[in-house]
Amino acid sequence: MNYIDPHIHIAARTTDDLALMAKMGCVVVGEPAFWMGYDRSGTSSFRDYFRQLTEWEPKRCADAGIKHYAWMGINAKEAEDVAFAKEVVAMLPEFLDRHNVLGVGEIGLHKCTVNEMATLKSLVELGLSRSELLLFHTPHLEDKYKGTRMILDMLSEDKRVDSARVCIDHCEEHTVRLVLNEGYWAGITLYPTTKATPSRAADMVEIYGPDHILVNSSADWGPSNPFAVPEFIAEMRRRGHAEAVIRKVVYDNPLKFFSQSKNFNFQPAE
Amino acid sequence: MSNQPSPLAASDILDKQFLTVRSKLIDLAATFDRLDRAVADKNSASIDTNLRIVKIREAVARLLEAGPGRAEAIQLIFSLPYDE
Known part of the structure; x- marks a missing residue:
């Protein structure tokens, strides 16, 4: 079954990973800008990273037969320094104009501080002023519930927000219902230890239905699995779910969400 | 059972294992x-x-009891009885 991994950090993966992902059916990936595991020393580091995401990683993916799209933003961990973040945000329009960028992401909260929220609001403003898709990172572990509520409250206060053009990512059992009830796309990340497992993601699809749910590997440089989406497919099959239901979650839904971007020109195979 | 102390400090074990246990x-x-x-x-x-569900519930209850030997006790819950 062909699938789309709507959130994966290709920059942290090997060429062998990409080749195997393609063999397992991956046809499209979305790569949000994020934290590299250490804070960058200046805005020029961000510029190089954004070039990597829009020039080099698409080429590596194309060599494997995978169509690559990027998201542009500054992650929550580096958003605490508001002045520095402001310089990065000022750089974003240049990259949002590139032909393979889907929107603003991943943006969000980490420790839910006042400064993080100030930077986040500037990113949301940028995205809405340009009619961009928005991809939100929700915090890890004990901060997730609070951070998710803060993001949802912020979005609900802005009448320009179209929920169909927003994905709230890294949802788990205590946040997925909140996100779906507001009409947003709910991303579920499949991780070995934190976030959700393929089994728990299958549970959430069974409980809430396959509409508006995306599953992703969010595979990066930490404990993660670039083949997590195929594992989800296998888990759904083991449970006896129809192929159409599985395909909706791993292919039709991300295709529908991404297709709202003017830059998404992937042509599905007949 | 000698019950030797772990070479790791309790706080180290918690640091390393918290996410796995969670x-x-x-x-x-x-x-x-x-x-x-x-x-x-x-x-x-x-x-x-x-x-099996009866044993699982018994094991979960044993897990919450204080004292050493939880792993051994839970293994025995899932073991066939042996009549000497």
């Missing part, structure tokens, strides 16, 4: 929820008297 607890909770949904959705027979 993950296993959530997996366990999700599995219990899945069992409940299966019973409710398919209107199938209750599994309350199934020997």
